[in-house]
Amino acid sequence: MPTPTPTPTPGSKTRRKDKNAAAATRARARLTRVRRGKKNKASSGPSGEAAAAKQPVYLVVEHGVEDPTHSILEVAAGAAPRPLLYGRRGMSFAAVGTRYGPRIVGLGLDRNLIYNPETSKEVEGPPLLDRMAHPILIPHGGELFDLDENSGWRYLPPPPIFPCRLNPLEYRDPPEVQVAAYAVVGSHILLSVQQEKGTCAFDVVSMEWEMVDDRNLPFIGQAVPVGGHRFVACSKARDGAPAVYYIEVFPPGTTSTGRSELSIIELPVKSKGIVPRQHLCAMGTGRFSSFDIRSVDPGPEAKLDKARIVHRSYSLEEGDDASANSVVVVKEQRQIYKLRDPSCHLAYPSPVVAALTV
Incomplete structure (x- = not known):
């Protein structure tokens, strides 16, 4: 007597398909929101979530030993990283506004790439004049300097604090110079190195460098603009804890010395609100975000499978004491994401x- 063929129960195929779909989803890299924080205080402007929706944030993720070396993803629940096919180890990244819309540029060694976040398209840019690893990228307006369909590179005069002329002994053992802090203030790019050599400024209009202060910039890395000459940066005096600065560059005609002069004032902050971070990101006037990347030591193999990303959004408000020019930093929201790429x-x-914001 033949064995009867089992009759599938209703929904069995659907369940099998659901399991296969779930397995396929798990196999793809995803940014998953695991916790959504509460707002600590309402701001007078739009909510942090509404502001984030208007100005998306993109993270550039570096891979371990596999190619492609980098991926890019938008900070949103369920976002999937897109591999950057022209990425190379040693690249730095910056967001640049162009007449065709925002672009994210990666630059390092002798290569560069241009990524369009609106279309998710990537193209390879023109070759660089020299090889460079982890360069400091400073966009100013629509220039990096200049980015369009006929992109190209040209040399600019070197900063006065860089060792450009070496004697024979220095040539055999050249000094190591590394940029320690920088900011874009008006038409000037401010720059300090690790050695105490003061602060120089590059005027993007006259294309000239000049010294503007005998002291180094008081912060580490990039100062993030939040509007009205105010910047958020990591203070050197407080072991990298973020602080708020008021920065101005006075032109030669307005100073007693007849030269450009730099003014930096650290503003008193009337809240306990800024958390030490790894990345700061401008979110428009009076707003910024911080990103902490948390991971477990992968051991001797150094193969990291997953990481947590803590995204906090802040706003700046005027303090009660107008004479002290104080500010109140309000933490609006905290969201935690899990990044995993099998x-x-x-x-x-x-x-x-x-x-990066675009």
């Missing part, structure tokens, strides 16, 4: 190399 490992200790 197809390739993440770079350790920090897989995120840039946080």
Whole structure:
């Protein structure tokens, strides 16, 4: 007597398909929101979530040993990283506004790439004049300097604090110079190096460098603009804790010395609100975000499979004491995401190399 063929129960095929779909979803890299924080205080402007929706944030993720070396993803629940096919190790990244819309540029070694976040398209840019690893990228308006369909590179005069002329002994053992802090203030790019050599400024209008202060900039890394000559940056005096600065560059005609002069005032902050961070990101006038990347030591193999990204949004408000020019930093929201990519490992200790708004 033949064995009867089992009759499938209603919904059995659907369940099998659901399991296959779930497995396929798990195999793809995703940014998953695991916790959504509460607002600590209502701001007088639009909510942090509404502001974030108007100005998206993109993270550039570095991989471990696999190619492609980098991926890019939008900070949103369920976002999938897009591999950057022209990425190379040693690249730095910056967001640039162009007449065709915003672009994210990666630059390092002798290569560069241009990524369109609106279309998710990537093209390779023109070759660089020299090889460089992890360069400091400073966009100013629509220039990096200049970015359009006929992109090209040209040399600019070197900063006066860089060792450009070496004697024979220095040539055999050249000094190491590394940019320690920088900011874009009006038409000037401010720059300090690790050695105490003061602060120089590059005027993007006259294309000239000049010294504007005998002291170095009081912060580490990039100062993030939040509007009205105010910047958020990591203070050197407080071991990298973020602080708020008021920065101005006075032109030669307004100073007693007849030269450009720099004014930096650290504003008193009337709240306990800024959390130490790895990445700061401007979100428009009076707003910024911080990103902390948390991961577990992967051990001797250094193969990182997953990381947590803590995204906090803040706003700046005027303090009660107008004479002291104080500010209140309000933490609006905290969201925690889990980043996992089963197809390739993440770079350790920090897989995120840039946080950019476009």
